[in-house]
Amino acid sequence: MTTAHGLRPDKDVTIQLPSNITIGDQQTVLLVGLGLIAGLVAGRVVGHSPGIVIQMIIGVLGAFLGRWLLSRARDQLGIDTGGGIISLVFAAFLGALVLMVVARAFGGGFRRGSS
Secondary structure: OOOOOOOOOOOOOOOOOOOOOOOOOHHHHHHHHHHHHHHHHHHHHHOOOOOHHHHHHHHHHHHHHHHHHHHHHHHHHOOOOOOOHHHHHHHHHHHHHHHHHHHHHHOOOOOOOOO
């Protein structure tokens, strides 16, 4: 007897889990940590404070955005951004700054001139 999915209900199902679960390489873990700090710094620079947790989330997302932007600059424009920690700090801050400006713009932080 089989079910609609072709499975036999009298058979045991075994799921094998990996013995070690990794969250990424050291550079990714470092980028997350730098993103947490970069979000706080970018919030101060931009003058937008949606809350400490939101600033940290923006910082982490911005860190990955910054790393992506710098890799595009390296590939498309031939700009050598290096590969060390200074490059990661710059990428994290750049991306967090960009996202914080976007968050401020959509959050009503920019004042419009009255007509």
